[in-house]
Amino acid sequence: MDAANYTYVRVKSNSGDVWAATAQFKVAVGDRVVVPLETPMSNFHSQSLNRDFPLIYFVGRIGLEGERSQPAMMPAHASTPAGGPAGPPQADAAQPVTNVAPAPGGVTVADVWARRKTLGGKTVTIRGKVVKFNGGILGVNWIHLQDGTGTAADGTHDITVTSQEAAKVGDVVTVTGKIALDKDLGSGYSYPVILEGATIVLK
Numbered sequence: 001m002d003a004a005n006y007t008y009v010r011v012k013s014n015s016g017d018v019w020a021a022t023a024q025f026k027v028a029v030g031d032r033v034v035v036p037l038e039t040p041m042s043n044f045h046s047q048s049l050n051r052d053f054p055l056i057y058f059v060g061r062i063g064l065e066g067e068r069s070q071p072a073m074m075p076a077h078a079s080t081p082a083g084g085p086a087g088p089p090q091a092d093a094a095q096p097v098t099n100v101a102p103a104p105g106g107v108t109v110a111d112v113w114a115r116r117k118t119l120g121g122k123t124v125t126i127r128g129k130v131v132k133f134n135g136g137i138l139g140v141n142w143i144h145l146q147d148g149t150g151t152a153a154d155g156t157h158d159i160t161v162t163s164q165e166a167a168k169v170g171d172v173v174t175v176t177g178k179i180a181l182d183k184d185l186g187s188g189y190s191y192p193v194i195l196e197g198a199t200i201v202l203k
Contacts, residue, residue, distance in 0.1 A: 006022065020059055021059070025062065106126055107126060108149040109146060114156070127203070177199070
């Protein structure tokens, strides 16, 4: 069933029925589909459907069985249901990020992680490449930014940014916002460090 730019499907699996939603696509009862269980939301209420889901997965793409794989991307400006902020960066969004020169007077992603305790509540500027963008979730846009610093093993190579402004995957942008620490949005979304209310300038 379609609602608010999304298609909701109930899939029968070996472990029981699973609800999932993605950008609208053509599907019919009886079709066999492949659903990546990537963004679970518990106790989700859909305003457009006026329906509660004890558990539903918001995913980048639901593919028909046997269909050639395509990159998993949500539309940047879709009317995204409340909940489900930006998850892990998309592996296929871009080539590995190499060093992006810091903005004048700015800090690097690794700096923010290393100095987060002293930077909490302060305004900082970071320049980096957008590796993931989710629009209109919880009233803001969610961006993952990398600049080639930090390490993937401990997650210090990536910073989550919220903004009223939009950006595209692959853009090199300069963002300025306030550092918040230990942000817990519930439903498993917790951020040790996040840059909030950012302004975005290309390069």
